[in-house]
Amino acid sequence: MPRASLLGHQEFAFESCGLTRHYWLFTPSSAAHDAPLLLMLHGAGTHGGVMPAFTGMSELATIAGFSVMYPSGTGRTPTTCSWNASRTRYPNFASRAAVDDVQFIITAIDHVREHASLAPRAIFAAGFSNGGMFAYRLAVELPSLFRAVASVAGPMLDAEDAPVTSPIPVCHIHGEHDEHVPFEGGIGRKSLSKMQFPAVRETLEFWKRTNRVHPVPATAILAPLEEDGTSVTRLHFRGATTREQLLVYTIAGCGHTWPGRSSPFTILGKSTRNLDASRAIWDFFASTLDA
Numbered sequence: 001m002p003r004a005s006l007l008g009h010q011e012f013a014f015e016s017c018g019l020t021r022h023y024w025l026f027t028p029s030s031a032a033h034d035a036p037l038l039l040m041l042h043g044a045g046t047h048g049g050v051m052p053a054f055t056g057m058s059e060l061a062t063i064a065g066f067s068v069m070y071p072s073g074t075g076r077t078p079t080t081c082s083w084n085a086s087r088t089r090y091p092n093f094a095s096r097a098a099v100d101d102v103q104f105i106i107t108a109i110d111h112v113r114e115h116a117s118l119a120p121r122a123i124f125a126a127g128f129s130n131g132g133m134f135a136y137r138l139a140v141e142l143p144s145l146f147r148a149v150a151s152v153a154g155p156m157l158d159a160e161d162a163p164v165t166s167p168i169p170v171c172h173i174h175g176e177h178d179e180h181v182p183f184e185g186g187i188g189r190k191s192l193s194k195m196q197f198p199a200v201r202e203t204l205e206f207w208k209r210t211n212r213v214h215p216v217p218a219t220a221i222l223a224p225l226e227e228d229g230t231s232v233t234r235l236h237f238r239g240a241t242t243r244e245q246l247l248v249y250t251i252a253g254c255g256h257t258w259p260g261r262s263s264p265f266t267i268l269g270k271s272t273r274n275l276d277a278s279r280a281i282w283d284f285f286a287s288t289l290d291a
Helices: 048-055 057-064 101-115 130-141 200-210 277-286
Strands: 003-005 009-016 019-026 037-041 067-071 074-077 080-082 123-128 148-152 170-175 218-221 231-238 245-252
Touching (some): 019 101, 037 057, 048 067, 123 277, 148 277, 245 277
Parallel strands (some): 037 067, 170 245
Antiparallel strands (some): 009 019
């Protein structure tokens, strides 16, 4: 059953694979009954309830007319959660406990349809850090369920041995000065997990192959909106169809943050005002709706 939670959001709880799971749902009055549904996946050590303020996505949903689900992973406490983003590696609570987060997401979407009376004509997933890594797992294991996925500061963990999957539009955003999940891979200088992360290029190579895109992208250096010491490069790889594309934003001078938003935690590093990640992601998703 839902209950009031966060301003304008409803929190739902239900059982999935023997665990009580939670998500917050934001459905603006501007959203039609069949409006698209966007799943926003939090980073490790937090929970779904922080994502509206962290990303500003509910504000954008009100303008653009789509619904947003903010699910929570699992953890030792309800506010320090993580996602099981890898079939083989990731030393966090969800992975060690072998939590079936993929099934949780399937069940949560069914729950939205039944209990919130929504019938989304398209479903998208986007995540930050560990949530972005999990978005990639969803893309590989559930390509027919999601229209497109996006990750901010979260590489794909199983790119080397992931099974062959269907093409799915992908957007990846990453700061080149990320000291938690380094752009070039390895153990981040400020990483709490001390995990050896794959380089972003491994993620991009996987999706270039999977989405059968042309090897030479349309490249642009975006005009700065503010002189804040950061700069944004956009690379758009395209294939023969709308399903076959990969959009990449790399941000010089940006840390482990959500671009366009001030970071609430100084340990995450510097953010940028030269890219609104939420707007970039939604514009990319929206471009696939009529495909």
